[in-house]
Amino acid sequence: MKEIFEVFGLSENEIKVYRALLRLRKGTKTPIVKESGILSSKVYEVLDRLIQKGLVASFVENKVKNYVPVHPSNIKSLFDERINQIKEQKKEFEKNIKEMFSEKDYFLTDVQLFRGWSGLKSAFNIIVDDLKYKDTYHILGANPGEDLEKAVEFFSRTDKLLFKKNIRMKAIHDTKQRKDAEWYLKIYGNKNWNIKYYETVGPFEIAITNKYALLLILEKNPVGILIKNKRVRDSFLHYFNVVWKIAKK
Known part of the structure; x- marks a missing residue:
């Protein structure tokens, strides 16, 4: 699964945290750090990036911030986005190749x-x-x-x-x-x-x-x-x- 996440640009720490949350189902900072193995000083930064990418959601329970993974089926939208990016890159590549090499x-x-x-x-x-x-x-x-x-x-x-x-x-x-x-x-x-x-x-x-x-x-x-x-x-x-x-x- 690591290779799948890498396709659309997740860092190694982002993959570790997201997979940890998939196992935990719900977690605060401490269990996420323990399960993912990343530095505690980095975990909030990584979680914020995952929230921005639509892979993690947060809520407050008993005045403590909790994090949950967004359902993996939502990753399909990331695949679609990545596919569109690749299509655009392919068009740009073909355009440049034609300019660089005439028939x-x-x-x-x-x-x-x-x-x-x-x-x-x-x-x-x-x-x-x-x-x-x-x-x-x-x-x-x-x-x-x-x-x-x-x-x-x-x-x-x-x-x-x-x-x-x-x-x-x-x-x-x-x-x-x-x-x-x-x-x-x-x-x-x-x-x-x-x-x-x-x-x-x-x-x-x-x-x-x-x-x-x-x-x-x-x-x-x-x-x-x-x-x-x-x-x-x-x-x-x-x-x-x-x-x-x-x-x-």
């Missing part, structure tokens, strides 16, 4: 190198973003590489992003990996996938989108080479179409 210089170079699965995640985020609703995504030499478990985990996540955009996929899988491919397709595939098989060499794969060609070397520590160049992309797509004609279902 023509989005890449300072036409080629980028990505290493490791985290690096490939960044590369795939770029090419998935390049694909619009119902576009076609081409894969030449599709294979799990040298780490089947990690590849399944990674590509199942990426494929979910493609499903959301209703992307059509045409993939040429390595014939030697047919059993693995059929198993994967049975669990994660969908009707928009059109698959053929052709013998390829090594853990090498090429993904082709509208503007990019992504060369993947799927070793234990994979490498991705992302190329933004129309002639290179078109050359790979032409090669894909040639192989597609002779590949087998």
Whole structure:
């Protein structure tokens, strides 16, 4: 629960006091200090901040000030407020990014190198973003590489992003990996996938989108080479179409 409170900016002491009050249900200064473990000199300051944030209420009973936690369901309003703040921050971020990088210089170079699965995640985020609703995504030499478990985990996540955009996929899988491919397709595939098989060499794969060609070397520590160049992309797509004609279902 601590992480939830931190989302909308509660300090560590505010979290301690609020959680202490949730356990006490009602309390004066002394039991709150004892239950929360914060310094007695700080407790009133913290309680005042929690009151301002709508998480705590106070009342006087027998001339002594008592504090009670506002019902946790009221935290929903804080979530809504935080979500609105994030939306505004996102708009501001997108505006600034567009001003900083024009479309023509989005890449300072036409080629980028990505290493490791985290690096490939960044590369795939770029090419998935390049694909619009119902576009076609081409894969030449599709294979799990040298780490089947990690590849399944990674590509199942990426494929979910493609499903959301209703992307059509045409993939040429390595014939030697047919059993693995059929198993994967049975669990994660969908009707928009059109698959053929052709013998390829090594853990090498090429993904082709509208503007990019992504060369993947799927070793234990994979490498991705992302190329933004129309002639290179078109050359790979032409090669894909040639192989597609002779590949087998």
